[in-house]
Amino acid sequence: MAIRKIMIPAEDLRIDRAEFARRMGMPAEEIDPALEAECLALLRPLLQPAAVWDEAEVRRLDDGTIDCGFGPVASRSLTRYLRDCDRVILMALTIGLSPERLMPRLASSPARRLTVDALGSAAAESLADEVSRRLSETYDCLPRFSPGYGDVPLSVQPAFLDRLDAGRQLGIRLTESFLMIPGKSITAIAGIRRE
């Protein structure tokens, strides 16, 4: 087992348009193309997409908790999610601080802020999909499960990020309330189906 890293050049990251439209809360065909193009031109050069991942073993402990590499968690939803798995992929990824850095300069235009934010969210999701796609060449994985889903608390984030050395490898930090900075970052577990 070892932490592996994936870096994708900013210009190569495909941003899923349907996801973007969903984040905008409107049909893709009604999005103002000028607004979209302008915001993408601001965001794209600042993107710094990167991911780390590793395999880990699932251990079900006597006290009913489950440990999949980042310490024991008491969680029914995670236990249910991993019922057919003995191993998992842990992943952390980020598109970098680009939306955060753009926001203050767009203070006078909330429409642009909303659009940049939606593009950033879609970019992070797209990056997660790209990482999953690459992993699917080797592993048969379940759909991703992230800390914060179900009854898995965000307080697992410090141990999760440490497990993947994500602070050092990706620059992901946590606030005191366990929110990730950069905000457009994703941590996820992907259960590997038993053969």
Place this chain on the structure above:
Amino acid sequence: MTSHLHTPITSLLRRGRVFLDGGTGSFLQARGLPAGQGPERWNLERPEEITGLHRAYYEAGCTAVTMNTFGVNSLKYENYAELIRAAFACADRARGEYLSAHPEAGDRYIALDIGPTGRLLQPLGDLAFEDAVEVFAKTVREGAAAGADLVIIETMNDSYETKAAVLAVKENSDLPVFVSNVYDGIGKLMTGANPGAMVALAEGLRCDAVGMNCSLGPAQMEGLVPRFVEAASVPVLVMPNAGLPRTENGQTVYDVSAEDFAASMKRIAQAGAHILGGCCGTTPDYLKKTIEAVADVPYTPPFEKERTVISSSTHAVELKKTPLLVGERINPTGKKRIKEALRAGQYDLLFEEGIRQAEEGAPILDVNAGLPEIDEPAVMAALITGLQAVTDACLQADTTDPAAMEAALRLYNGKALINSVNGTKKSRDAVLPLAAKYGGVLVALLVGEDGIPATAEGRLAVARLIAEDAARYGIPKKDIIADPLTMAVSAQPDGAQVALESIRLLKEDGFGTMLGVSNISFGLPARDRINAAFFTMALAAGLDLAIMNPFSETMMGAYKSFLALTGQDEACGGYIAYAQNHPLSGPAGTAAPAKTLAGTASQTPNLSADTGKDALQAAIATGRKGAAEAAAKEALSAGEEPLSLINTRVIPALNAVGEAFEQKRAYLPQLLMSAEAATGALDIIKAAIPEAKTDGQQRRGVILATVQGDIHDIGKNIVKVLLESYGFTVYDLGRDVAPERVAEEARRTGCRLVGLSALMTTTVPAMEATIRLLHETFADAKVMVGGAVLTPEYAAQIGADYYGKDAMESVHIAEEFYG
């Protein structure tokens, strides 16, 4: 502690290469350290392994090892002091063992290793700059007391956190300090800085080496090395990863072998790097092979590059090459709106002014908050931190108050222009120590103890006096820009002549030069004309920096023309681009359309008063801000009464979009575009309302905040723009706001309607606490809440008076509150 040192490591670097050690993880994981567990615990639990690690690197030939303290700080470990002392003991034991076995070896060093805190600094994150300095200071004090020979600040992906760490080292030790950052493939930190910016920042703070580590392999770093070597006068440090890890037959391998690593490092040494080491995936073998590979590469010691450089959070700007502009607009002198904004603590107007000047072509912005009745250090701190978040332009701290100057230089995320020191002893004693501590390029105002010398020779003498004194603080002459002062030519006929002659003399003597150009025309009509003529003369005399108004087309025209005429504008590209955006006005009566109308003229070619009204509604409906502003101006100039314009045109147009949104016929981004257009029109219309009539309007205020612990502010900002577009005054406290701060704002403004936003379940308790405090403090306070996690029931449960399901709802609530 056992110090065997004869030579400081900085002296060693004048003679030859220094080798730092490599990775820790690979070595220790092979000895049983679980992935994801910080290796620092082993300082106490398995000290023999840590000692063995250091010993192996010394045996490989490394000059210095880094203590196993990368992840140790007071935020992560209560027993950080114990961990640091144990880390030093391990390294010191390894050094003792190694030197006993190799008595012929020269000095061997131990570096205190400082990594990131794990939190991101404000404003992008939630850790205050001074709190970060204090966290690092604790580490430095322990490490220095234990006996470290130097400090290495490494794997930093934020320039601002790097600065906090360097200040902590400088303020708590006399140790040499090396700075190393993490760059992406195109040479940028996560927070945006490029190598030039980091070299400027590090050299300004008097670091002893600057460079990069982690994230990239040696081949990728090779491409970045010249950017450091060309810019830096201090040694350059390079510590790559062993490429990327992958798994082969169940074994972790890095894709760059020790041999390939060493071959790359040889090329990096040939490119001029002075300090070599490794990062993730490298082992003692990688360093051993590297040291062998570079043994026959000749060493070029670092040398003074004689560049005069300032920097912002993203890039460096070299002065004394092409003349540059310093935008003068962030200054209250003679500007009523800016004075009011400074007094009220509402800085958005000034930030906007900064963004616009940078867009207009000013690479440097002057920042002056000189008003007698304000707390200038506090205001300066707010302006510097706010401006560096909204613009990449470099900043010039412009104040005569030493406390305000220190606040600015300390908090600036880069190497600033310092305006100014003058020839008096009082000024030199106050400002030079600040320049020495924080770095920066000093503007020397050529005023002596007896005032401004009448002659150019007299002014040169003051410049020399300042430079001599600065040298005593270690500030080189290259970092001094002399401002010989411009005297109004109406009062002093030879004012321009003396200033120009001064520039020539100063340039001959090796000083950079700066002038506040427009002072020349005080007391004269049509000032821009004489300003521009004088500006051209000053540029021809060798002026390096001009403080001026970048919105003056006459002045910008003179500047662009000068560059074209002196061969400093490739194929006149800059001149042509400026001319296309700023065409000359024709003879009277045939003037080209005003700039504000230019964008809309083609869409609405015949703006009459009547169509102007419709054009205003249409522009708001379709969310075109420029068109809405133009239509508002048109309607006003056609005699439309301002308040009626708001009530019969702007608000109904906005209501129509709002209704469409509520009926799901329009979407949020469209509503926002309309709101922006309406706000633009409102600003223009309000400016036309006589002041007495606006009293009633101003009381319709709403305080907005994202609650403590939450950093999501998109929703809150949407509410803000909608409320503003309906004419409410919004007091926006930002995000992660403490309950007490909200109550304080309610007290300050007298405003009793508060909107709170929270996105996370975990921050709802903070929302509840804020509501409770507001209700306890002000019987008449009403609180509306909104955000993804809230429902009407949940809102009622935590004591909110109103629940806003979306941004339009907040407008209805505010209208209901104010009846």
